Structure formats: structure tokens, C-alpha cells
Amino acid sequence: MSFVKNYIGEVWGAVKSLATGMKLTGQYALRHKKEKITQQYPDNKDTLKLPERFRGEVVLIHDENNEHACTGCTACELACPNGSIKIITKFDLTPEGKKKKAVDTFVYHLDLCTMCNLCIEACPTDAIKMAQTFEHSVTDRNKLIKVLNKPGSKIREGVEEKKSQ
Amino acid sequence: MWSLQNIADKVHDWLYLTFNPTLAMLFEFVIIGALAIGLFAMLGLILIYMERKVSAWMQLRLGPNRVGPKGIFQTMADTLKLIVKEGMTPDGADKLLFHIAPFLVMIVAMVVLAPLMFAKGFQIWDINIGVFFITAVSSISVIGVLMAGWASNNKYSLLGAMRSGAQIVSYELSAGLSILAVIVLTGSLKLSDIIASQENGWWIFKGHLPVWIAFVIFIIAVTAETNRAPFDLAEAESELTAGFHTEYSGMKFALFFLAEYVNIFVVCALGATLFLGGWMPLHFGTNTQFNKVMDYIPSVVWFFGKTFFLIFVIMWFRWTFPRLRIDQLLHLEWKYLLPISMINLLLATLIAIMNWHF
Amino acid sequence: MTEEVVITDQDDLIINVGPQHPSTHGVLHLVITLNGETVKKVEPHLGYIHRSIEKMCESLTYRQFIYTTSRMDYLSSHINNHCCAMCVEKGLQVEVPPRAQVIRVLMDELTRLASHQLWWGALAMDVGALTPFFLAFREREMINDIMEETCGTRLTMNYMVPGGVMADIHPNFQRRVHEFLAHFKRKIDEYDELITDNIIFQNRTKGIGFISKEDAISYGMSGPSARGSGVQCDIRKLYPYEVYDKLQFKEIIESGGDCFARYMVRMKEMKQSMSIVEQLIDNIPEGDFQAKTKNVLKLPKGEFYSRVETARGELGVYIISEGGTTPYRIKFRSPGYSNLSALDHMTRGQKIGDMVAIMGTLDLVIPDIDR
Amino acid sequence: MGAGSLIALTIAAITFSGLAILAAKLITRATTNKQKGEPYECGVPTRGPSWVQYNVGYYLFALLFLIFDVELIFLFPWAVVVKKIGWVAMIEILIFFFILFTGFLYAHKKGALKWK
Amino acid sequence: MTREELKIKITELFPTAGFEEGGDTSAAGWLNVQIEATAWLPLAEQLKQKPEFHFDYLFCVTGVDWKTHLSMVYHLTSTIHRHTIVIKSKLDRNNPEIESVAHIWRTAEFNEREAYEMFGIKFLHHPDLRLLILPEGWEGKNPMRKDFEDPVNMIRL
Known part of the structure; x- marks a missing residue:
């Protein structure tokens, strides 16, 4: 008789455990509207706000006078593990007639970048930062190679080149 | 009152009055074929959409919502995609069997529609062994699955097909026995008789414990027979990638997919007919007031409502449970379902003989 | 100890999985x-x-190489980074400020939670149930959002640096962790x-995949997979690092040795991780989040080994330094590699x-194995 | 409608499937290359033939099924007339099930239901 | 056992074994033992079987290319006594050979296969010494050696 008892107990336990699971999913099916967990991505583009620390891509900060704080010290270039930053420097003449090293082109390879934030950490003048953009898909890989300094931009007055080491 | 029966009868009469009998019959065949194809296409679209929505709800998602309002044209877009896809045949495949298999599965799915009673008096063929016909014919589809798996020349497919074979043959027993529990009570295999016997209440209400047990076993067994999760071992995607239809692509895959859903519909329709009264409205014994109100709802709505409820339950299973293992699946059948349904049949017999049911 | 040699005969079916x-x-x-259905x-x-x-x-500096380890076991990238940072600190003999230590442990435990949820x-x-995946992601998403706010990324953080952490925690951090804990307590x-x-x-x-x-x-298994077999191997308990020796938590050990035991270890570990986070979240000491280190790091000549407990088991970082700015040789002892080697033993029959x-209960992450 | 409807439905199924496949064939442009015809095995060339005899553990179940399914067919006509015959049917089925159950238990004891 | 005790015990067993100090010299630091390649297998058996050692957990196996020679490094822990030891063995760079310990610690099987393909170290009596990580056709090329160059798969920044 104990066999029959065990048998029925087994079946009953199994049915109960299955019913518990079904109850849960059934409840979810009923109140899915309130608890939905997916985002309707392109629709919520306007309200979507990424945290300010989010690492999307490296940008060179320009102010309204088209000036930036990059001195061309290449600290970021050295800090980058993947070689995604290349800085080509030139020598500007200061008003006093002294030669001063300045950035000519700030080349940034987004295709190589791993968003490790090491360049931002390394920058002595806080000239670069991480932007919150994240839609980087393009049709041509070459479009991912970017020049960060805007045409005609120049180094902001008063930014002293600090020794990076 | 408007009903499908009147329309069917009118068309029938008109055809036989206008044309000679042979031609009229031919026209009728064409109409039946067209209706069946229409039903197929509609079922495919609705059920796949429903599956996606139900799964989305249970997973707290929205489901398809881009193509058309609430995404109702999503399945159509998918069908279009499948048509545009190239149907490939693997090099080493047994070409003949490979091409026949989807046809066979489709034919089976179509033929079992014949004895189903979709509404009051709306039936293609009121065969006197209707239930038996459905159980017999629907098990032919396993041959299609075996063919597909064998012909693909793919090891996953082969394993999937063999599993499917073992599974379908096993679960047919308990499905058959649970059907018998109702047959014992009604004393007829004819679907119209079975529905008629439930005029004063569905068997699920009248039949006490044996019918409830039979109902549960029936639902479990047909879930297994249609290769649905948690019994989807023939296409267990985490083990065999896609099981027996791994090598099928494009429209041939779509046909397998469609046949699967139509099979679900058929077994659920059978379940609704046997246990939930088919097109019969919800009647409570002699409560004429209530019964009258229920009668206002068209019979076709009752039928499809019950069927879709059962389909929902089967989908509910799929999105809740983990998959069984093949040996556990067979043990479930041979150690639990079969003995229980045999004893249950005896109980049902007792009730039938003693006339204990209402 | 040796297993019998398997002879492949005619009846056998050889199948590629993966x-x-x-x-x-x-x-x-x-x-x-x-053999039929039997492996x-x-x-x-x-x-x-x-x-x-x-x-x-070998060609990256001590600051740079840490980021590569986020890509190994990407589900516990914080813990990987942590191990590397610790190894470099060992060589530099830098004392990590208490605030950084607590932040590190908090991040580690949140990562462990997220990793176990995904697992x-x-x-x-x-095993065939599809709904749990979405439920797990619901909670994991909350942790990812917290990480995103403080660390800047969701998966490959690179938040740990030699000497501490890269940035201080976000002002919202504590509030959001509390929200998450309250939510997850209900949902677990x-x-x-x-x-x-x-x-x-x-x-x-139950009774499947016994080891x-x-x-x-002997197979060198570690982490929850080994603890399911009764092996005491939690590095957090055995060789405590950072503030783990001051925390109240249990090392979960199950004796079953089967899949269910390994499953239960992880389920209980989630609760332990929650309790660790609870203990620390309101007790983050004030102070620096990063110790002062030189701009260019140079490890003295020698060999350094540090080990931590990742979500999958013991991770070891073995640095051989020749005194330069780059390591001479680095070896990562990854938990997945050893755990995978036991797969054959467990699956036979x-x-x-x-x-x-x-495979599911071993919790394999392939980049961790391949490195 | 009579049995002829089966023919109608069969033809409908064939037409439907045939048209669908044909339409797909007309629309798509087939390309061939060597890899395309390979059976899918997770992207790795398959080892050895797929059409091999292999040991499925379930052939015993298939045999058992054959026996039971035949019994099931006998049960259908019995089920229809149970109500008319009454107790005789009950006794008959008890005897029938007794034999069946004994066979089932025998198979169970012999280990036919155990997976090898 | 502490580091000093281990040192004494091992010197008793293998007088040829050398000890090196370096890296972590704190109290928690591990004993580094330098032995001949031929002495490795007997030592390994002793380390595993002697109850006072009971080194049953081999948690890190790796090779190092020192440009002049190769060396194998084994990290061992006892799950009972919780002491750790590091065994190192110098190998000839042109013909590196060492006995396999896969039958003592099963984890060595995979780790030795990795060292085999990465450094070209031959493990004698290894049950299944084949390429594990590298694809076919990489036999003889040892990527982790310092002088390895591959113009296709290596990118120099």
C-alpha cells in the first residue's frame, strides 16, 4: 500500500510544482503591461539619457571660440593600449615669437578603441573626455577614423603644457 | 438565426439544383479545398502571432509591435521572408524523401480536419468513427517527421527523428485511453453524437474525477504528440539545434512549421469537442434562462473560443517548463500516464455503467 | 584514477557540438x-x-594590460581587473586606501550577482525553459545600470586601476544599490x-554529472562547480583579500557533486553576495579612492602571484617581471579551463x-577558457 | 459529404504546399557552392556517414507500443457498446486489463522499461 | 607546514633541489623550488602521496621562455594542510622535454597540452599530446616563445 501512497504523493508533488510555475508565468501574462522590461529603443530616443560617465567615444572639448585645451603632449597616445590615438604636432609661434608645440591633427581610431578610459585619465589638461554617443555604426570602416580637432581650432590661452611624466 | 449551418446548406442546395450532381460535387470539393486552405493560412498567421504574443507576455516583453497595428502583420512579413528564402537541399540527402516529407506532413494535417465540427452542423464529413479517424490519421505525421530526419543526411536530424518516433508512439497510448474515457460515457465515436451528448453540460462538468484526470492526461499526451515544449525533444534546440528540420529552409521549413501549428489546433479542437462540448454553448442542466442567454452566442464562437483556450494552455506550458530528457519522457508515459489512464478508464467505465454521471 | 580508454566502434555516432x-x-x-543517446x-x-x-x-604596460582581462571572463570583468590590479599592487607594495577596498569588494559582489543571474x-x-532568461535579465539589467553610472560601461569595465579604483562612486550609487537589493530580495x-x-x-x-x-x-576545479562536490575552495575565505576577512558570510558547500548541487551552490551564493553588499553599502569609509602611484609603473624584478574568487572560480594572475615597464610573462590561471577539463569525466555515460x-552548471565562459 | 472529401483535402494540401514551394522557387535565385550542400553540424565538416545503424535505447518501447496499440484498437469498439452491455463489459475489460497489466508488469520487471 | 619546514623536507628527499627567493618574500609567500627536469616525476609522486605534503591541487601550470632556456612552473596547494609550493624546472630550449604528471593530477592533462602548443615543450608519457587550442597545421610553431613572429596574426602597434 505504501507503494501506492508514494506513487500518488509523487504525482501530486509533481503536479503542484508545475502548477506553481504556471501560476507565476500566468500572473506575468496578466500584468505584463505594468511590468514590461524591454525598451522600445528608437522610440524612446528623446527620453533616453545615458549617465554622464558612460563611455561612448573620445571627444576633444571645444569651447565657443573654437578653442581646446590640447597641448599635443601625446600623453593619451602613450596611455592608449591599442594605438587608437595618433597626434600629429606642429609648432606654433606665440605672440612673443617663441615656438610652441601644438596639436596639428588629433586622429582618433574609433574602430580600435575599447573605451578603457585610460587616455582621459592620462590627459594632464583635461582636454579630452568621453561622449555619451553610442550609435557608431557606419557603412565604411574608414569613417570610424576621426579627426577630433575642428578645423581652425587652436589651443586655449593659458593652458600650460604640463610634463606628462 | 444566422448560422454557418444555414449557409452551408444553402450553398449545397443551390449547387445541386443548378448543376448536375457530378459537377456539383466537384464544385463542392473545390469549395472545401479552398476553405481548408484558407483555414490553414489563417491558422498559421493567427497561431504564430498568438504564440509570439503569449510568450512575450509571459516574458514581460511586448512582442511583435512594429508591422501593422500591434504587430498583427508580423507573421505575414515572416511568411514573405520565408518565401523569398532559398530552399536548400543538402548534397548527401535522399532527395525524394526529403522533398516528399513536408507534403506528407501537410496532407496529414489537412485530412484530419475532415471530421472536425467547427460549428453547429458545419462539418466536412460526419464519419461515424470520427474520433478514431483523427487519432489514426494524425499519427501518420510521425512518418513524415521520420522521413525528414532520415533523408536529411544529418546526424542531428536523425536523432531528432528517432526521438520523435519514440515519443509519438508512446504518447498515443495514453491519449487514446483518455479519449476512451469519454467514449465510454457517450457510447459513440461520431463527433456529432459526442457533442450532442453534452447538451445539458460538458463532460468536464458531468463526468466527475475520471473525466478530469482524462482531460489532464489528454492535454499532456497531445502536447507530447505535437512535439511541443516541454516535450519538444525532436527539435530540442539546445541539444540538436533544430532536430529533424535542421536541414530544411525556406518554404519547406515553413510547411513543417505550419503543420505543427495546425496539428496543435486539431488536437485542441478534439480536446474541446470531447471534454468541453465542442460548439455546444455553456449549458447548465435545466436552467433554461441561463441556457437561452448562452445560445445567443454563435456556435462557431464557442468552438473556436474553447479551442483557443486549450491552445493557450499548451503555449503556457511551453513558456513555463524546462524540457524533459528523452528517457524521462518515456518513463513519464510508461510509468505514470499509461497506468493512471488505464485505471482511469476502469473508473470511467464504472461511472458509465452505474449512470453516476449527470 | 585513470579512466578506461574508450574504443570507438562501428555503432558509434560522432557528432560535433559547436x-x-x-x-x-x-x-x-x-x-x-x-552510443545511441548515451555519451x-x-x-x-x-x-x-x-x-x-x-x-x-607582454607588450602592454602595467596600467594598460588590465583592460584586456575584462575581455577574458566578460561576465566577471570587475573581478578579473581586481586580480590584476592586486598583483601589480603586490609588486609595487602599494597600500590601497580603505574606501577603494570597500568599493572594490562591492563591485566584485555585484558582478558576481550579475554573473550568477545570467548563468x-x-x-x-x-534545459529548455525560455522565460527565466528574461526574468534573470530584468535583475541583471539593474546591476548593469548601476555599473554604467559609476564605471561608465556595462560589461567590460576597466574600473580597477593599480592603487584603487578609477573614479569615485557615483552619488546615486548607494540609493540604487538599495533599490536593487529590495527588488531582488522579492524576486529571488x-x-x-x-x-x-x-x-x-x-x-x-539531480544525480546528473556526478564528480x-x-x-x-584532481581536475583542478574551483569555484561553485567544485564547491558543489564538497571542496572547500573559496579564495575569499581561504586567502582573504581586501576586506573579505572582516565580513560575515558563509562559504557555500554542497556535498551532492551533481548538477543540482552545483546549481544550489550558486543560488545560495547569490544570497551570500547580497548579504555582503548589504553589510558594506552603508559603511563605505571616507577617504581617497585611489592611492598615489607613479605615472609610469615599474615592477621590481621577481614573480608575483595573486588569486581571487571570480564568479566561476579561482582566477590567478602570475606576473614575472624583469624590472621593466611591461611584464616579462603573464599567466592567467582561468577557472573555466580547469572546469572544462572535467567535462569529459562528468558526461561519460x-x-x-x-x-x-x-555544461550549463559548469558555467563556462569561452573567452575565459581560450583567453 | 462523404469519403470523397478526403481526396479533396489531400489535393488541397498538395496544391497548397506545391504552390508555396513553387512560388518560393520562382522568386529566389539559387546559388551553389561547395559548403552550401554540407550537412549542418555546427560549422564543422561531419565525420563519417550519417546513415549508420546506431543503438537507440527506445526500440523496446516501440515493441511494447505495438502490443499496447493493438489492444487499444480492440478497446475502441468495446467502448462504444459499454453502456448497452453493462456489467458484462466491465468484467470483460477487467479480465482484459488484468492480462495486459500482467504483461506490463512483466515487462517492467524484466527491465524493458529501463533505459540502457 | 611552513615554508621553512617544506624546505627542509624537500632537501631531505632531493638534495639536488635548489631554492630561490624572489617576488613575494613575506610570511605568506610561497616556497620556490628549482629542480632538474628528470627529478620532477619522482618529486611529483612524493608531493602527492606523502601525507605530510598532500599536494593534491595543482592550480597553475605554465611555461616561461627565458630566451636562453625554457622553464616549467607548477603551483601546488594542499587542500588539507593549505600550504603552497612552486616547483620550477629548467628545460633545454632546443629540445624541451619533461615527464607528464597527467596521471597524478588530471588537470595537468589540459594544461600540459597548452604548454605543449604554446612553448613546444614535449611531455613524455602524456596520454593525448595533441594541439588543443591552435588549429591544425600549427605543429612546431610556438606562439608564446619570445622569438615567435607571425606576419599575419600578429599586429605590432
Whole structure:
């Protein structure tokens, strides 16, 4: 008789455990509207706000006078593990007639970048930062190679080149 | 009152009055074929959409919502995609069997529609062994699955097909026995008789414990027979990638997919007919007031409502449970379902003989 | 100890599972010899995503190489970074400020929670239930959002630097962690309702993939997979680092040795991790988040080894320095590699379906194995 | 409608499937290359033939099924007339099930239901 | 056992074994033992079987290319006594050979295969010494050696 008892107990336990699971999913099916967990991505583009620390891509900060704080010290270039930053420097003449090293082109390879934030950490003048953009898909890989300094931009007055080491 | 029966009868009469009998019959065949194809296409679209929505709800998602309002044209877009896809045949495949298999599965799915009673008096063929016909014919589809798996020349497919074979043959027993529990009570295999016997209440209400047990076993067994999760071992995607239809692509895959859903519909329709009264409205014994109100709802709505409820339950299973293992699946059948349904049949017999049911 | 040699005969069916297979969680390639449905032998073939991180690190400086380790076991990237940072600190003999230590441990435990949640969903998907995956992601998403706010990224953080952490925690951090804990406490019972108590799941995992304590040690298994066999191997308890020795938590050990035991270890570990986070979240000491280090790091000549407990087991970082700015040789002792080596032993004589469950409970992350 | 409807439905199924496949064939442009015809085995060339005899553990179940399914067919006509015959049917089925159950238990004891 | 005790015990067993100090010299630091390649297998058996050692957990196996020679490094822990030891063995760079310990610690099987393909170290009596990570056709090329160059797969920044 104990066999029959065990048998029925087994079946009953199994049915109960299955019913518990079904109850849960059934409840979810009923109140899915309130608890939905997916985002309707392109629709919520306007309200979507990424945290300010989010690492999307490296940008060179320009102010309204088209000036930036990059001195061309290449600290970021050295800090980058993947070689995604290349800085080509030139020598500007200061008003006093002294030669001063300045950035000519700030080349940034987004295709190589791993968003490790090491360049931002390394920058002595806080000239670069991480932007919150994240839609980087393009049709041509070459479009991912970017020049960060805007045409005609120049180094902001008063930014002293600090020794990076 | 408007009903499908009147329309069917009118068309029938008109055809036989206008044309000679042979031609009229031919026209009728064409109409039946067209209706069946229409039903197929509609079922495919609705059920796949429903599956996606139900799964989305249970997973707290929205489901398809881009193509058309609430995404109702999503399945159509998918069908279009499948048509545009190239149907490939693997090099080493047994070409003949490979091409026949989807046809066979489709034919089976179509033929079992014949004895189903979709509404009051709306039936293609009121065969006197209707239930038996459905159980017999629907098990032919396993041959299609075996063919597909064998012909693909793919090891996953082969394993999937063999599993499917073992599974379908096993679960047919308990499905058959649970059907018998109702047959014992009604004393007829004819679907119209079975529905008629439930005029004063569905068997699920009248039949006490044996019918409830039979109902549960029936639902479990047909879930297994249609290769649905948690019994989807023939296409267990985490083990065999896609099981027996791994090598099928494009429209041939779509046909397998469609046949699967139509099979679900058929077994659920059978379940609704046997246990939930088919097109019969919800009647409570002699409560004429209530019964009258229920009668206002068209019979076709009752039928499809019950069927879709059962389909929902089967989908509910799929999105809740983990998959069984093949040996556990067979043990479930041979150690639990079969003995229980045999004893249950005896109980049902007792009730039938003693006339204990209402 | 030695296993009998498997002879492949005519009846055997040889099947490739992976590299493109839903249950291998990545590009693992297993060649399985089957006898009917029974697995006779499993032979892993690795290297589909081998990037030779060890070789790569030989040309990166001590600040730079840490980021590569986020890509190894991407589900516990914080813990990987932590281990590397600790190894470099060992060489530099830098004292990490207490605030940084607490932040590190908090991040580690949150990562462990997130990793276990993903594992839970993935395991459920392996055994055929699809809904849990989404439920697991609901909670994981909250942790990812917290990480995103403080660390800047969601998966490959690179937040730990030699000497501390890269940035201080975000002002919202504590509030959001509290929100998460309150939410997850309610939801973890649903995990049990849906999967743990489910009879089908229990049948699929109980008594499956047994490995004894001795074998688990011999195979070098570690982490929850080994603790399911009764091996005491939690590095947090045995060789405490950072503030783990001051915390109240239990090392979860199950003696079953089967899939269900490994499953239960992880489920209970989630609760332990929650309690660790609870203990620390309101007690983050004030102070610096980073110790002062030189701009260019140079490790003295010698060998340094540090080990931490990742979500998958023991991670070891072995640095051989010749005194330069780059390591001479780095070896990562990854938990997944050793755990995978036991797969063949565990699967023999089981069904194909079991193999999937065993792989699920081993919690393999393929980049961790391939490195 | 009579049995002829079966023919109608069969033809309908064939037409439907045939048209669908044909339409797909007309629309798509087939390309061939060597890899395309390979059986899918997770992207790795398959080892050995797929059409091999292999040991499925379930052939015993198939045999058992054959026996039971035949019994099931006998049960259908019995089920229809149970109500008319009454107790005799009950006794008959008890005897029938007794034999069946004994066979089932025998198979169980012999280990036919155990997976090898 | 502490580091000093281990040192004494091992010197008793293998008088040829050398000890090196370096890296972590704190109290928690591990004993570094330098032995001949031929002495490795007997030592390994002793380390595993002697109850006072009971080194049953081999948690890190790796090779190092020192440009002049190769060396194998084994990290061992006892799960009972919780002491750790590091065994190192110098190997000839042109013909590196060492006995396999896969039958003592099962984890060595995979780790030795990795060292075999990465450094070209031959493990004698290894049950299954084949390429594990590298694809076919890489036999003889040893990527982790310092002088390895591959113009296709290696990118120099």
C-alpha cells in the first residue's frame, strides 16, 4: 500500500510544482503591461539619457571660440593600449615669437578603441573626455577614423603644457 | 438565426439544383479545398502571432509591435521572408524523401480536419468513427517527421527523428485511453453524437474525477504528440539545434512549421469537442434562462473560443517548463500516464455503467 | 584514477557540438562520441577565440594590460581587473586606501550577482525553459545600470586601476544599490518557484554529472562547480583579500557533486553576495579612492602571484617581471579551463540532454577558457 | 459529404504546399557552392556517414507500443457498446486489463522499461 | 607546514633541489623550488602521496621562455594542510622535454597540452599530446616563445 501512497504523493508533488510555475508565468501574462522590461529603443530616443560617465567615444572639448585645451603632449597616445590615438604636432609661434608645440591633427581610431578610459585619465589638461554617443555604426570602416580637432581650432590661452611624466 | 449551418446548406442546395450532381460535387470539393486552405493560412498567421504574443507576455516583453497595428502583420512579413528564402537541399540527402516529407506532413494535417465540427452542423464529413479517424490519421505525421530526419543526411536530424518516433508512439497510448474515457460515457465515436451528448453540460462538468484526470492526461499526451515544449525533444534546440528540420529552409521549413501549428489546433479542437462540448454553448442542466442567454452566442464562437483556450494552455506550458530528457519522457508515459489512464478508464467505465454521471 | 580508454566502434555516432551551437555559450567545439543517446566521450577543441592575451600583455604596460582581462571572463570583468590590479599592487607594495577596498569588494559582489543571474537564465534555457532568461535579465539589467553610472560601461569595465579604483562612486550609487537589493530580495523567490522547485528541472539535474570530491580537486576545479562536490575552495575565505576577512558570510558547500548541487551552490551564493553588499553599502569609509602611484609603473624584478574568487572560480594572475615597464610573462590561471577539463569525466555515460545541463552548471565562459 | 472529401483535402494540401514551394522557387535565385550542400553540424565538416545503424535505447518501447496499440484498437469498439452491455463489459475489460497489466508488469520487471 | 619546514623536507628527499627567493618574500609567500627536469616525476609522486605534503591541487601550470632556456612552473596547494609550493624546472630550449604528471593530477592533462602548443615543450608519457587550442597545421610553431613572429596574426602597434 505504501507503494501506492508514494506513487500518488509523487504525482501530486509533481503536479503542484508545475502548477506553481504556471501560476507565476500566468500572473506575468496578466500584468505584463505594468511590468514590461524591454525598451522600445528608437522610440524612446528623446527620453533616453545615458549617465554622464558612460563611455561612448573620445571627444576633444571645444569651447565657443573654437578653442581646446590640447597641448599635443601625446600623453593619451602613450596611455592608449591599442594605438587608437595618433597626434600629429606642429609648432606654433606665440605672440612673443617663441615656438610652441601644438596639436596639428588629433586622429582618433574609433574602430580600435575599447573605451578603457585610460587616455582621459592620462590627459594632464583635461582636454579630452568621453561622449555619451553610442550609435557608431557606419557603412565604411574608414569613417570610424576621426579627426577630433575642428578645423581652425587652436589651443586655449593659458593652458600650460604640463610634463606628462 | 444566422448560422454557418444555414449557409452551408444553402450553398449545397443551390449547387445541386443548378448543376448536375457530378459537377456539383466537384464544385463542392473545390469549395472545401479552398476553405481548408484558407483555414490553414489563417491558422498559421493567427497561431504564430498568438504564440509570439503569449510568450512575450509571459516574458514581460511586448512582442511583435512594429508591422501593422500591434504587430498583427508580423507573421505575414515572416511568411514573405520565408518565401523569398532559398530552399536548400543538402548534397548527401535522399532527395525524394526529403522533398516528399513536408507534403506528407501537410496532407496529414489537412485530412484530419475532415471530421472536425467547427460549428453547429458545419462539418466536412460526419464519419461515424470520427474520433478514431483523427487519432489514426494524425499519427501518420510521425512518418513524415521520420522521413525528414532520415533523408536529411544529418546526424542531428536523425536523432531528432528517432526521438520523435519514440515519443509519438508512446504518447498515443495514453491519449487514446483518455479519449476512451469519454467514449465510454457517450457510447459513440461520431463527433456529432459526442457533442450532442453534452447538451445539458460538458463532460468536464458531468463526468466527475475520471473525466478530469482524462482531460489532464489528454492535454499532456497531445502536447507530447505535437512535439511541443516541454516535450519538444525532436527539435530540442539546445541539444540538436533544430532536430529533424535542421536541414530544411525556406518554404519547406515553413510547411513543417505550419503543420505543427495546425496539428496543435486539431488536437485542441478534439480536446474541446470531447471534454468541453465542442460548439455546444455553456449549458447548465435545466436552467433554461441561463441556457437561452448562452445560445445567443454563435456556435462557431464557442468552438473556436474553447479551442483557443486549450491552445493557450499548451503555449503556457511551453513558456513555463524546462524540457524533459528523452528517457524521462518515456518513463513519464510508461510509468505514470499509461497506468493512471488505464485505471482511469476502469473508473470511467464504472461511472458509465452505474449512470453516476449527470 | 585513470579512466578506461574508450574504443570507438562501428555503432558509434560522432557528432560535433559547436562552435555554432546554442548550448555551448560561445564558440566551444565538442566532438562527442555517442552510443545511441548515451555519451561515450567528449573531446573539447578550443581556440576559436584565442587572442593570446598573455602574449599581448607582454607588450602592454602595467596600467594598460588590465583592460584586456575584462575581455577574458566578460561576465566577471570587475573581478578579473581586481586580480590584476592586486598583483601589480603586490609588486609595487602599494597600500590601497580603505574606501577603494570597500568599493572594490562591492563591485566584485555585484558582478558576481550579475554573473550568477545570467548563468541562471542561461542554464534554464539550456534545459529548455525560455522565460527565466528574461526574468534573470530584468535583475541583471539593474546591476548593469548601476555599473554604467559609476564605471561608465556595462560589461567590460576597466574600473580597477593599480592603487584603487578609477573614479569615485557615483552619488546615486548607494540609493540604487538599495533599490536593487529590495527588488531582488522579492524576486529571488520567483527563481525558486519557476526553476528550483520544478519537478522537471530537478529530474534533469539531480544525480546528473556526478564528480567526486577527489576528482574535482584532481581536475583542478574551483569555484561553485567544485564547491558543489564538497571542496572547500573559496579564495575569499581561504586567502582573504581586501576586506573579505572582516565580513560575515558563509562559504557555500554542497556535498551532492551533481548538477543540482552545483546549481544550489550558486543560488545560495547569490544570497551570500547580497548579504555582503548589504553589510558594506552603508559603511563605505571616507577617504581617497585611489592611492598615489607613479605615472609610469615599474615592477621590481621577481614573480608575483595573486588569486581571487571570480564568479566561476579561482582566477590567478602570475606576473614575472624583469624590472621593466611591461611584464616579462603573464599567466592567467582561468577557472573555466580547469572546469572544462572535467567535462569529459562528468558526461561519460550520460545522455546528450544531460551534457547540456552539465555544461550549463559548469558555467563556462569561452573567452575565459581560450583567453 | 462523404469519403470523397478526403481526396479533396489531400489535393488541397498538395496544391497548397506545391504552390508555396513553387512560388518560393520562382522568386529566389539559387546559388551553389561547395559548403552550401554540407550537412549542418555546427560549422564543422561531419565525420563519417550519417546513415549508420546506431543503438537507440527506445526500440523496446516501440515493441511494447505495438502490443499496447493493438489492444487499444480492440478497446475502441468495446467502448462504444459499454453502456448497452453493462456489467458484462466491465468484467470483460477487467479480465482484459488484468492480462495486459500482467504483461506490463512483466515487462517492467524484466527491465524493458529501463533505459540502457 | 611552513615554508621553512617544506624546505627542509624537500632537501631531505632531493638534495639536488635548489631554492630561490624572489617576488613575494613575506610570511605568506610561497616556497620556490628549482629542480632538474628528470627529478620532477619522482618529486611529483612524493608531493602527492606523502601525507605530510598532500599536494593534491595543482592550480597553475605554465611555461616561461627565458630566451636562453625554457622553464616549467607548477603551483601546488594542499587542500588539507593549505600550504603552497612552486616547483620550477629548467628545460633545454632546443629540445624541451619533461615527464607528464597527467596521471597524478588530471588537470595537468589540459594544461600540459597548452604548454605543449604554446612553448613546444614535449611531455613524455602524456596520454593525448595533441594541439588543443591552435588549429591544425600549427605543429612546431610556438606562439608564446619570445622569438615567435607571425606576419599575419600578429599586429605590432
